[in-house]
Amino acid sequence: MTLDGGNLRVEERIGHYRLLSRLGTGGMGEVFLAHDEQLDRKVAVKRIRQDSARPDQRERFRREARLAARLNHPAIVHVYDLLSEGDVDHLILEYVEGMTLRALAREGLSVPRVLDLGIQIAKGLQEAHRQGIVHRDLKTENILVTGEGQAKIADFGIAKLMTGEGFDEDGLTRTGAVLGTYRAMSPEQARGEAVDARSDLFSLGVLLYELLTGRSPFEAENGLAMLDRIAHHRQSSVKEVSPAVPDELSRLIEDLLEKEPMLRPRSAGEVVRELTAMAGRQPEETGVSTFLELQPGARAWPSASLREPSPEPQPPRRPRRALFLPAAVAVAGVALVALAALGYFLLPPAEPIYVAVLEPAAKPGGLPGELELLPSAVHAAILRGLIGLEEISPKTSDEVSKVSGSPVQVAKAVGADEVVTSRLECRAEACRIVLNRLRGEDGAVLWADSFEVPTDDFFLIASAVTSQVQRAYQDYPVRRGHLELEVDSDDLKRFTRLRQRFDSRSETDLGPLLAELETIRARRPRFLDAFLLEADIARHRFHHTRNPDELARAFARADEARRLAPQDPQPLFTLVDIALEGRELDRAEAALRELRDVVPGDVRVVEREARLLKARGRVDEAIGLLRSAVRRHPSWKRLATLARMELQNGQVEAARGHLQALLARAPGNVEGLSLLAQLELENGSAAKAAEIYEELVRRSPGLSELSNLSVAYFLLGRYAEAARTLELLVKKEPLHAGYTLNLADAYTLLGEPERASLAYREVVRLAEADPAVGSPELLSWKAQALAHLGRGPEAVAAVQEAARLSPDNAGLVYEAAVVYAVLGETSSALVSAEQALKLGYQPRWFGFPWFDRLRALPEFRRLLASRGAPPAS
Numbered sequence: 001m002t003l004d005g006g007n008l009r010v011e012e013r014i015g016h017y018r019l020l021s022r023l024g025t026g027g028m029g030e031v032f033l034a035h036d037e038q039l040d041r042k043v044a045v046k047r048i049r050q051d052s053a054r055p056d057q058r059e060r061f062r063r064e065a066r067l068a069a070r071l072n073h074p075a076i077v078h079v080y081d082l083l084s085e086g087d088v089d090h091l092i093l094e095y096v097e098g099m100t101l102r103a104l105a106r107e108g109l110s111v112p113r114v115l116d117l118g119i120q121i122a123k124g125l126q127e128a129h130r131q132g133i134v135h136r137d138l139k140t141e142n143i144l145v146t147g148e149g150q151a152k153i154a155d156f157g158i159a160k161l162m163t164g165e166g167f168d169e170d171g172l173t174r175t176g177a178v179l180g181t182y183r184a185m186s187p188e189q190a191r192g193e194a195v196d197a198r199s200d201l202f203s204l205g206v207l208l209y210e211l212l213t214g215r216s217p218f219e220a221e222n223g224l225a226m227l228d229r230i231a232h233h234r235q236s237s238v239k240e241v242s243p244a245v246p247d248e249l250s251r252l253i254e255d256l257l258e259k260e261p262m263l264r265p266r267s268a269g270e271v272v273r274e275l276t277a278m279a280g281r282q283p284e285e286t287g288v289s290t291f292l293e294l295q296p297g298a299r300a301w302p303s304a305s306l307r308e309p310s311p312e313p314q315p316p317r318r319p320r321r322a323l324f325l326p327a328a329v330a331v332a333g334v335a336l337v338a339l340a341a342l343g344y345f346l347l348p349p350a351e352p353i354y355v356a357v358l359e360p361a362a363k364p365g366g367l368p369g370e371l372e373l374l375p376s377a378v379h380a381a382i383l384r385g386l387i388g389l390e391e392i393s394p395k396t397s398d399e400v401s402k403v404s405g406s407p408v409q410v411a412k413a414v415g416a417d418e419v420v421t422s423r424l425e426c427r428a429e430a431c432r433i434v435l436n437r438l439r440g441e442d443g444a445v446l447w448a449d450s451f452e453v454p455t456d457d458f459f460l461i462a463s464a465v466t467s468q469v470q471r472a473y474q475d476y477p478v479r480r481g482h483l484e485l486e487v488d489s490d491d492l493k494r495f496t497r498l499r500q501r502f503d504s505r506s507e508t509d510l511g512p513l514l515a516e517l518e519t520i521r522a523r524r525p526r527f528l529d530a531f532l533l534e535a536d537i538a539r540h541r542f543h544h545t546r547n548p549d550e551l552a553r554a555f556a557r558a559d560e561a562r563r564l565a566p567q568d569p570q571p572l573f574t575l576v577d578i579a580l581e582g583r584e585l586d587r588a589e590a591a592l593r594e595l596r597d598v599v600p601g602d603v604r605v606v607e608r609e610a611r612l613l614k615a616r617g618r619v620d621e622a623i624g625l626l627r628s629a630v631r632r633h634p635s636w637k638r639l640a641t642l643a644r645m646e647l648q649n650g651q652v653e654a655a656r657g658h659l660q661a662l663l664a665r666a667p668g669n670v671e672g673l674s675l676l677a678q679l680e681l682e683n684g685s686a687a688k689a690a691e692i693y694e695e696l697v698r699r700s701p702g703l704s705e706l707s708n709l710s711v712a713y714f715l716l717g718r719y720a721e722a723a724r725t726l727e728l729l730v731k732k733e734p735l736h737a738g739y740t741l742n743l744a745d746a747y748t749l750l751g752e753p754e755r756a757s758l759a760y761r762e763v764v765r766l767a768e769a770d771p772a773v774g775s776p777e778l779l780s781w782k783a784q785a786l787a788h789l790g791r792g793p794e795a796v797a798a799v800q801e802a803a804r805l806s807p808d809n810a811g812l813v814y815e816a817a818v819v820y821a822v823l824g825e826t827s828s829a830l831v832s833a834e835q836a837l838k839l840g841y842q843p844r845w846f847g848f849p850w851f852d853r854l855r856a857l858p859e860f861r862r863l864l865a866s867r868g869a870p871p872a873s
Helices: 055-069 101-105 111-130 197-213 223-232 247-256 268-281 327-341 369-387 397-401 407-414 458-472 489-504 511-523 528-545 548-564 569-581 585-598 603-615 619-632 636-648 652-665 670-683 686-699 703-715 719-732 737-749 753-769 776-788 792-805 810-823 826-838 849-855 858-866
Strands: 017-025 029-036 041-048 079-085 088-094 098-100 143-146 151-153 353-357 392-394 418-426 430-439 445-454
Touching: 017 041, 055 079, 098 101, 101 143, 101 197, 111 143, 111 151, 111 197, 111 268, 197 247, 197 268, 247 268, 353 369, 353 397, 353 407, 369 392, 369 418, 369 430, 369 458, 369 489, 397 407, 407 418, 407 636, 418 458, 430 458, 445 458, 458 489, 489 511, 489 528, 511 528, 528 548, 528 569, 548 569, 569 585, 569 603, 585 603, 603 619, 603 636, 619 636, 636 652, 636 670, 636 810, 652 670, 670 686, 670 703, 686 703, 703 719, 703 737, 719 737, 737 753, 737 776, 753 776, 776 792, 776 810, 792 810, 810 826, 810 849, 826 849, 826 858, 849 858
Parallel strands: 353 392, 353 418
Antiparallel strands: 017 029, 029 041, 041 088, 079 088, 098 143, 143 151, 418 430, 430 445
16 A cells, blocks of 8 residues: 555555545554444554554554453443554544544633543543453543544553553553653552542643643642642632632642542542532523633633633644644544554644734834834734644744735745734723634635723733733634743733833933843743843843853843743743854754644754854755755745855855845845845846835934945945945944944955945954954955955965855955955955856956055956956956
């Protein structure tokens, strides 16, 4: 049999079961949807591939079948058959159409609904325990709920017989081995001790606690800390977290979560009786207002007192290649989770869903007073909700904000699969927030909802928005170890204003922002966003000041953020960016290794890997990696990064093609136009480059646009205009050695040697004081200044080191030619000039006075002519 895209190409039968399609596959096992031709029904077939099955794996596979086949109960997934063909075993399972309880819980469950599900699950446990079987991994992911509301316990992959000994019936699992899921373990299971039915009752208590509060009773920063909490710490009661839960239900869960097994209920049957009695005393369910009223610090979902199931149909999930499959084939999830628990499953990383979040819209006229902060707060809350979900990759605000147009146009520009939009309709005392989840390719509405929040509580607003967004993406699990928002309303409001001030880049002195952030951090030591913003501000200050204290500060805040939320990708991305900025490449590589585990398959990791390769001088590999990223998920930002790297490497036509693709996706994009102007500047028309840059400076006078405009003026012989532009730049960025070098060149070309000499000496000082002094760019700038100052040996040493670090960088090759020409080393200048021309530099770049001696050589004139230079050159 061969497979094609997950479907069978050649019909295959296993006994009287005809395989229809493959639902999943891994290094050891496969799961198929099949048709039972005798009984005319769908079933799931799980098998171990014969080329991978070892004797112990085969025995474990049979063991699961033997245990589960003993159970025949409506609340347990049925095992129908165990067939062997040669040395291959096939487990025939009930095919359940529905969703996991974990996914269902994200919709929000009322108390009566939780009671009903709890009764069913407890009855299933009662039957398993009656047969002498302990599940040992009872959790919401291992409970399937059909469309009719029937709960079914799945995955007996690590179940054991209660024999009274420290071994299970076949010796595969011994006392002392910690098996299961950390958050669902009993204390005795966490300690590796012998377990019995009361261990499952503890796990049932954890499950009910999660359904009623939306969080684990033993949440901790990592697995070991969670095990310690399970074994030694008393949890907050359900009543404390969710006050609307009845006292008697909260007390029962407290009893189930007793550390000592003897203090828990005596049996699952006893739990069934108590839950049934409570259900009989519950009033009929009524609708719940969507005006959310939360206790301080509580989550907006899925507390039974706050949420009701959504009447809206949920959007289908995008097919993917990893363990998480659509809920319609939930029994495949049973088999796949079982395989994963046994170590069978090794699949390639899932391709995440890329989501663009648009800035919230408000009614015409804007929002009065402090309400003007609400759009920014709502936008941040939407992003926070998406970041907290596995397999979701939100696009950065910086990328999305630079694109205008409809949601479909934005999605095309940024390469998003989906778009989230929001609208605020505010009165003095309350705002209605309208959220929409849209498909990127056509703008179709996948999910929509609206709800009201009071305007005087920023924490409540943020919590409500985050929970509603996660409800919109309810099929995506909450990221393990995701840190809740731990800040009060006033500090969240202050933080929102600080972030706005930083994002606007309207303040040159960012010290006051950092001081205010420090105050907020001191009061709210688990407020992750404050750590990340401070790290970003410190990195920004380091970029512009090259002060090593700022780099150390950025690292310190990012490291603290990482300790707070080790499974959150944001601190790791921040660490990588800081390390690349400071050229601490080994540190960047270490953070990237962690990121691959936290966000497998995410193209953002590939981009940073390419930047790391480039920083290590492996430019061709970096470009190849970026091209693969563009093929996977083209976006204007990714195309810009690739085109910039290609330009730096002399691949002009490839860069031009990618820039054309960028501007087709995002017409008028500032960064795309700036790169196109740079291309014209280096390899096209200087006049056209100046025209584009002048327009860009009128629209948004960025530093790079001003810098390159001055270079265009150089090429056009407009040296006075170049000097005025560069004086403005140096005033804005006095520690940037490159801008100071160009200003020194302008003074040289204007015939002002004293001012030029002072500026060249300043370049050397700035380059040597910069923490990134060993970078190829800084070495090259320093070499040019040293050459103009007549310090030849030092200049040659610096330029040769730059060439060694980045041998294929066209700009550095040209600058080497400048150094050798200024020093009068004609032969070396000729070699570097010829190489620069081969890499795409045009003859006009050799028209500056320091190349006069080189242009006097007949062989160089012939070389320029062969590259299209007119005879006058």
